[in-house]
Amino acid sequence: MGTTEKIREIAAGLLRDGKVDVVIGYGPGTLPLRSTPLFARTVEEAERLIWDATCGNNLAVYLPGRKDRVGIVVKGCDSRAVVQLIHENQIAREQVFVIGVPCAGIIDRRQVEAAVEREIRAAREEGAELVVEGDGWSRRFNREEVLYGACRTCRHNNPVLYDALAGEPLPPRDGGPTLVEIWEKKPAGERRDFILSEMARCIRCYACRNACPMCYCTECFVDSSTPRWLGRATDAGENLFFQIGRVLHLAGRCVACGACSRACPMDIKLGLLLGKMNKDVLELFGHEAGLNPEEPPALNAFRPDDPETFLLGK
Amino acid sequence: MLFQRLLDYVGVAPERLQVRWISGSEGQKFAAAVSELAARLQNLEPDERLRDEP
Numbered sequence: 195m196g197t198t199e200k201i202r203e204i205a206a207g208l209l210r211d212g213k214v215d216v217v218i219g220y221g222p223g224t225l226p227l228r229s230t231p232l233f234a235r236t237v238e239e240a241e242r243l244i245w246d247a248t249c250g251n252n253l254a255v256y257l258p259g260r261k262d263r264v265g266i267v268v269k270g271c272d273s274r275a276v277v278q279l280i281h282e283n284q285i286a287r288e289q290v291f292v293i294g295v296p297c298a299g300i301i302d303r304r305q306v307e308a309a310v311e312r313e314i315r316a317a318r319e320e321g322a323e324l325v326v327e328g329d330g331w332s333r334r335f336n337r338e339e340v341l342y343g344a345c346r347t348c349r350h351n352n353p354v355l356y357d358a359l360a361g362e363p364l365p366p367r368d369g370g371p372t373l374v375e376i377w378e379k380k381p382a383g384e385r386r387d388f389i390l391s392e393m394a395r396c397i398r399c400y401a402c403r404n405a406c407p408m409c410y411c412t413e414c415f416v417d418s419s420t421p422r423w424l425g426r427a428t429d430a431g432e433n434l435f436f437q438i439g440r441v442l443h444l445a446g447r448c449v450a451c452g453a454c455s456r457a458c459p460m461d462i463k464l465g466l467l468l469g470k471m472n473k474d475v476l477e478l479f480g481h482e483a484g485l486n487p488e489e490p491p492a493l494n495a496f497r498p499d500d501p502e503t504f505l506l507g508k
Numbered sequence: 509m510l511f512q513r514l515l516d517y518v519g520v521a522p523e524r525l526q527v528r529w530i531s532g533s534e535g536q537k538f539a540a541a542v543s544e545l546a547a548r549l550q551n552l553e554p555d556e557r558l559r560d561e562p
Contacts, residue, residue: 386519442514467517471510474510478509
């Protein structure tokens, strides 16, 4: 049985038995290489759920503050977001039925679109290959080569928390150096110029924030008018200030799902900043967000051996 | 600590940020820390890159 069928079976069972009020999963998108979030409230609606390599959204974004009982389809990274949200008391463990999906990586449709330079009419996966078709042409890609960067270097592709697993666990990946590892080695000036050039393209649509399951504040610092933390202008400096503000707020909380980069209409490599924060939190506090339901988030816990250079001022 | 590392990474000189733990009863220590930071900042050139369009 395929993952799609398995998800449908689990979801239909949950809805039929009244164990949950809604199952949040993925449905087919209106365009090839796209999927859309789908909220199934009846057994019939559960039949429309799908799973494929375009199911990129982190559905945990719909969890904070819910009062009903939900079933939710999660990948490895999404499951970490669910764990983190439970830690942060945004949803109770008893409210959520987690349908885990071992994930082989999500396809970066922009890479595929850029490579074919024509309108894609259909796309399907055939084993390790992705086949895209248009009017009178078709092209095959090696699936691995058109994955998102965050997926290629993903180390947690299997869900860390689940009540039912739709599919067999996959072997852990070893995708080579991450964007941050590459850029940390480069000269500071070059890195700074690259980051500023990326930031200069930001149009401040805040899609990154809205797609992020951890950005659930009802009033975001960027929207506040008293005090006005930052200007509305979209120049590189203000944009950088917005992004580092967001990164700082996600310190020890970001689960590296890459939802922000996927949501970005300008294709800005946000993992460049968030990845750096995640790496530093791991180095300084030995913690990765949402991996362990028992362990509190790094910045929520005090340990006698925490580094505390700011106390002595050295 | 995390913020300082992040600023350093994006190219903002780490000496522009100072974090100290100072109690309400340590007025002198507070004054000294602020004076020290102010003096240090005055010696640095303005960071124009973060103000203007690159």
